[in-house]
Amino acid sequence: MALIDLGKKEVHCKIVYYGAGRCGKTTNLLYIYNAMSDNDRGKMLTIDTKGDRTLFFDLLPLNLGKISGFDIRIQLYTVPGQVMYEATRKLVLKGVDGLVFVADPLKVRQERNIESLEDLRRNLADHGLNLKEMPLVLQYNKRDLCETPVPTLSVEELEQDLNQEYQAPGFEAIATKGPGVFETLKEISKRTVNYVAQKHLFNK
Amino acid sequence: MPDMILTAKSVEDVKSIINEKLISENVQTVMVIDGAGNILAHCGQDADGLDAISLAALTAANFGATSQIAKLIGENDFSLLYHKGEKANIHFARLGGEMILVSIFGDDVSLGLVRVRVEELADDINQIFEG
Numbered sequence: 113m114a115l116i117d118l119g120k121k122e123v124h125c126k127i128v129y130y131g132a133g134r135c136g137k138t139t140n141l142l143y144i145y146n147a148m149s150d151n152d153r154g155k156m157l158t159i160d161t162k163g164d165r166t167l168f169f170d171l172l173p174l175n176l177g178k179i180s181g182f183d184i185r186i187q188l189y190t191v192p193g194q195v196m197y198e199a200t201r202k203l204v205l206k207g208v209d210g211l212v213f214v215a216d217p218l219k220v221r222q223e224r225n226i227e228s229l230e231d232l233r234r235n236l237a238d239h240g241l242n243l244k245e246m247p248l249v250l251q252y253n254k255r256d257l258c259e260t261p262v263p264t265l266s267v268e269e270l271e272q273d274l275n276q277e278y279q280a281p282g283f284e285a286i287a288t289k290g291p292g293v294f295e296t297l298k299e300i301s302k303r304t305v306n307y308v309a310q311k312h313l314f315n316k
Numbered sequence: 317m318p319d320m321i322l323t324a325k326s327v328e329d330v331k332s333i334i335n336e337k338l339i340s341e342n343v344q345t346v347m348v349i350d351g352a353g354n355i356l357a358h359c360g361q362d363a364d365g366l367d368a369i370s371l372a373a374l375t376a377a378n379f380g381a382t383s384q385i386a387k388l389i390g391e392n393d394f395s396l397l398y399h400k401g402e403k404a405n406i407h408f409a410r411l412g413g414e415m416i417l418v419s420i421f422g423d424d425v426s427l428g429l430v431r432v433r434v435e436e437l438a439d440d441i442n443q444i445f446e447g
Contacts, residue, residue, distance in 0.1 A: 113318065113319050113320060113350065113351075113352045113354070114319045114320075115319070115320050115322065115350070115352075115354040115356070116319065116320070116321045116322065117322045117327070118321065118322060118323050118324060119322060119323060119324030119325075119327050119328070124354050126352055126353075126354075154369055155367055155369070155370060157367075157369075157370040157373060157374070168377060169373075169377065171353075171369075171370065171373045173369050187353070187369070187373070189373075199384055200381075203377060203380035203381070204377070206351055206352050206376070206380065207350070207351060207352025207353070207354070208352075308319070311319065312319060312321065
């Protein structure tokens, strides 16, 4: 749910990074946090957990400049990827305006990716939202693993598995080192702001 | 959950009744937030002293989590939550619909007063924001 504050001239949008456990959602946020200047980023909120898994969510607020005199403020959220935390994922999706689906290229995670995307579709439907109508970007993460002997999926195979139905833009990425992280963020921000602006600001 | 559009007047109206009913009674900070964790109005202690964005996001998530606990014991939802600290206390109340009112106050303010005032405010805030 976008919030448009006509008094302060601000638009607030919520973007959620979704994907199976250990696909790199929090890593994306950490890279963005470390790469942005203090003026453009807020405090990153991570709820401490044992180990490196997200238990509840991570939150990173960003300022993305002005459009038509409105300050664009984006809040990036991640969800816990592990299958058992479905209720938490559904909670974090409340009021979402845009989605990034982070796909893991490991061959052993092929089914997990497909299940996670289906879980996203189902959880959005419970909030009355249709994934096909929402701003969506796919990120094919961990591309550096493809040069190692570990069995991985090609981008074509991942597209086949995940993107046939949605035809969303996809980006190859290595979230630990940076390539593809800002390309993904730029595209989803553009689409989300457009989606919100079309609905409210330019449609009058 | 539909998108929400705030006008300068609606925010000012809400702030003025919050100032009158709570801030004037020494409540340090009052925020109205929505179920997605957006801040609709913020009164009292300024943003420098408080990470309002994180507080709003965690409050929305906390309410979501406790409403699941409510369901486990056969309740539909808990309409208010209260946490007591050594110096600061925090009171959360659902204002009907998706909005939550967060009040932070010290030991010099009684919980009973906060509860009564929040109850008085709920309908008015609902009416201003949701019409």
